[in-house]
């Protein structure tokens with residue numbers, strides 16, 4: 001038997017229902033905020049991610065699905081969505097005009113991580129990227145957007161924010177930080193790599209030993225330049241004004257190298273160990289890093305599987321819906337076939353073309369999670385009627401087919 005690869009899963013049944021539900025909520029809210037759908041390729045040149053996500057990140061350092069294609073190009077399955085969309089923004093020359101573009105996307109991302117609950121090798125994100133807007137109001141707007149999505153899904157999460165400074169103030173912090181860690185003892189292997197490439201990323205190392213060594217490390221917020229300080233203050237003011245609770249986390253630096261100024265994460269304890277359900281921030285430097293004209297970008301991505309894991313525990317994928325339509329005898333199959341075609345113009349209908357006893361059909365309708373059961377037998381066929389049962393309320397009656405649509409409209 002050939003099984004799916006480790007850390008990769010099929011989305012079907014309850015998982016598929018939840019996936020679609022989450023995406024529908026995200027899409028509706030993103031559209032309300034003026035974002036348009038964007039579909040970027042899953043495969044890009046590896047150099048795109050090396051340059052953007054950064055060599056110091058675990059993603060580039062250890063987790064990329066990289067290979068040479070038949071043309072000899074070094075390519076990689078996208079580990080995240082931002083870099084590809086920035087590449088597309090530049091490729092379409094929107095950077096030259098500093099165009100304001102607001103896009104949303106969803107789909108598979110690939111990271112060769114150690115699989116566990118809420119952590120897969122192929123997982124899905126819903127993300128948004130906003131280009132051409134310098135104002136910190138945009139950063140706040142995106143944070144409120146995530147909060148609105150989570151509220152609509154009835155998922156509670158805590159918001160952590162930080163400012164990572166800019167090219168003016170970050171170098172000064174880096175010097176201070178390097179001085180602080182100098183002679184501090186042995187950091188983990190990952191931190192040694194981070195120290196050489198982007199030392200600030202050591203701040204959010206998950207290893208207890210490294211965190212111990214980092215106690216009393218200088219805080220980024222104390223080294224911010226006037227502009228970054230002003231924006232970070234304004235961001236907090238806007239979150240407070242919108243009654244969105246948050247915590248300033250000095251150690252939040254995010255796992256990707258491209259951020260400057262605003263960085264944020266929404267964390268939930270409902271997946272088992274505390275885990276981020278969404279993360280994002282501002283990445284103004286990234287556009288010029290990838291070869292475009294200096295500009296502005298800010299975005300976030302939600303981890304769909306993590307949201308699904310929270311909703312799964314509430315049995316939300318089991319709600320009854322749709323119609324199960326069937327017949328007791330072969331003679332009435334033509335009737336249910338025609339009726340099905342008509343009803344499907346408005347309703348979700350599944351047809352069973354096998355004539356069976358009523359109890360058998362009811363059983364099948366029940367296990368298929370249908371809400372409404374409709375069946376034609378001899379008596380119904382003679383009187384242009386149909387047997388109706390609501391599988392939730394257990395209400396049952398014989399209805400005239402002419403009245404059926406009116407009744408079903410109540411449940412659609």
Ligand code: HAM
Pocket residue numbers: 079080081082111113118119120121123124125127128129255256276277278279280281283298299300301302303304305306
């Ligand atoms: P990220 O924090 O790497 O950010 O990922 C965003 C979310 O994807 C995480 O908060 C988490 O919920 C989910 N996620 C990450 N890795 C896995 C995994 N292995 N299995 C399941 N879920 C996972 C980014 O990817 C940035 N591109 C976000 C962004 C957009 N920043 C600006 N624009």
